[in-house]
Amino acid sequence: MIVTDLDGTLLDHVTYSAAPARTALAAAAARQVPVILCSSKTLAEMRALVRVLGLAAAPLIVENGGAVWFPPQWNVPDAQHGPPPHTAGHVVRLGTSAETLAPLLAPLAAQVGATLRGFSAMDDDEVARRTGLSLS
Incomplete structure (x- = not known):
């Protein structure tokens, strides 16, 4: 292989x-x-x-x-x-599934003093804009 x-x-x-x-x-x-x-x-x-x-x-x-x-x-x-x-x-x-990790994101952000947002909190256009990927 x-x-x-x-x-x-x-x-x-x-x-x-x-x-x-x-x-x-x-x-x-x-x-x-x-x-x-x-x-x-x-x-x-x-x-x-x-x-x-x-x-x-x-x-x-x-x-x-x-x-x-x-x-x-x-x-x-x-x-x-x-x-x-x-x-x-x-x-x-x-x-680990996104469903398991998502609830941990906000407490982690607060703990480290950062602003964190997962892709699940963004629409497709925002993900494309932030990553530089196309929607096609």
Whole structure:
């Protein structure tokens, strides 16, 4: 198997192109070597990228290692959390849920004297503006 980060590794950091890696990706596919992507991106973003790159179904390490998604055809006996909404497959959550962490944000901010706001408190436009990411 090949496990790779995306930005600046598999994908060019500026152009976001995988062109330089196409030969290696084709060689991996010809040998049925799974290419496992690892990124801070969400599962939806990663699955879209897999389609664009034409990669075979393989596990995806998402949200900075907060979870690992396994395609439906992968037998994952410990995938106790079942499929995520709107997708097939299984997710093994490794990180603490946002629902658990969100209530801790305000007390932590007060303790350290900082102003903290999670993405869940922002609408999509604000997240895009603050992160420099596009909405498309």
